[in-house]
Amino acid sequence: MHPPFSVIFLTTLIGAGQGLFLALFAAQCYTRLENIPQQTGAFYAYGSILALTLLTGGLIASFFHLGHPERAWRSATQWRTSWLSREVIVLPLFMLMVFIYGTLHFFGINPPIHATVAIPKGGLTIIVGVIGIITCFALFICTGMIYACLKFLQEWHTPLTPINYTLFGIASGFSLAAVYTHVQQSPLLGFMTLWAIIFTVFAFFTRGASLIRNYRLKHKSNLTTAIGVRHNQIQQKAQGAMGGSFNTREFFHGKTAMFFKSVKWIFLVLVFPVPIALLSLGLTNQHMLILFVLAFVLQYLGLIAERWFFFAQAKHPQNLYYQTI
């Protein structure tokens, strides 16, 4: 597939935004349970603004993918069958929850709600946060399922696809949260850093698993099934167009094998070992902001490469019909 940059930015930006919101809410629950001094409302409010900025950035990027963005509202109608439509509904819903969550914190509105036993000493923000978390995970699933539901794109058609989207989002969100807590001089820096490392390690295992899976993948379609002629030696001689077509532009990444391989190694290095090393250093040198900033920025750049590779690696069966001019 041809990697569309609008979608690369959409998925990486909203992933980080979702992860950051998860980190903020995890921090709120953690301080409550562990009796660590409560963070100020402003801590959560500004954090929510940061998350909203990323989500909005992703949303804007997604519009560049559409031929007719002015009709985008129509894409919320087919939620019964289309994962894309579901994502279109859940993304603004999640943004709304982050907005409410941030606003409540900003104005310090947190009336205690004692009725729920499950959440000891929980306030309204906890309830809003939990709804936020649910929409957040729903959004991860929708995003991943857009790709995983296409069964003949065999590289994507696996539960590992939504799992990777989720773990990458959370890992980059916690990396960003580490930078944020550092800037805010919050005692939660160690908490954020540790979890950023843990989620990055998880993502390493699941992405590694999908790389191995795709390496061994046998494609079900071949030229014999594509044109229905039973022969081992079939060669295309003409594709019916000399200057290429939508089919040749949309479904091939168009880069050399060398470039493709390099992107794989770039993302394998930038997403996993580099941030893990920087964050581990940061755990012992908590005063060095640069370590945390570098960890987040490099991991985010790595994720852009990862997403490029994710698209480029998928071989669409239609390519069988477009092998030679």
Added chain:
Amino acid sequence: MTQLALVIDLNVCVGCHACVTSCKQWNTSGSAGTMCDDNPYAAEPTGTFFNRVQTFEVGTFPDTETVHFPKSCLHCEDPPCVPVCPTGASYKRKEDGIVLVDYDKCIGCGYCSWACPYGARELDEHEKVMKKCTLCVDRIYDKDLPEQERKPACVMSCPTSARLFGDVHDPDSEVSVAIREKGGYALMPEWGTLPANHYLPRQKTKLHIHDDKLTRVDNPLKKEGRLSTDEDGPFLEDVTTW
């Protein structure tokens, strides 16, 4: 239930591209707007087509065969391109099974083209909406056309009659009979899309001549002409005069 479809006979298709040009001509002049066509006479001609004829070579030289292969939307009975569409612009008609795109609803997200394993959908790069074969839905029901012309443009134009059009759910239709009797098959059956369009395989007409047809074993004399008593061997007389 009706399911209109094309049946394409690879046995007679000569790869002349008449269906491609007549399709483009009909559909680019229709009410749905033009199909883009960039640099048509320059080095890199490109544009939107509903139908393309591709060519494949089967076998290794010198033992090869050329297969011309027209390809358009197959109007799948279980079309994977339809449920993924977020706007409902892509739909399959209940009454005749034609898969269509509503160009006024389509947002041009391209997701349906990812979901078609055959590459039958092409995004019009000028109008920014998804386009594909309509089975000439604006011809086949047009009462202003004479009855015999109410067929897709490609079917009308094919000089070798390689393209048949009809209802594949009616067992007695021309297309169903052709599929049944000439071994019609569907493309990429592994994905369960149940394409309505079928292809008829190439068939070679072969004359089988066996050795016993070349030598007349029923002629014990191994010779034409009058019987001669000079020959050795069993003669009719040997038996009868005995």
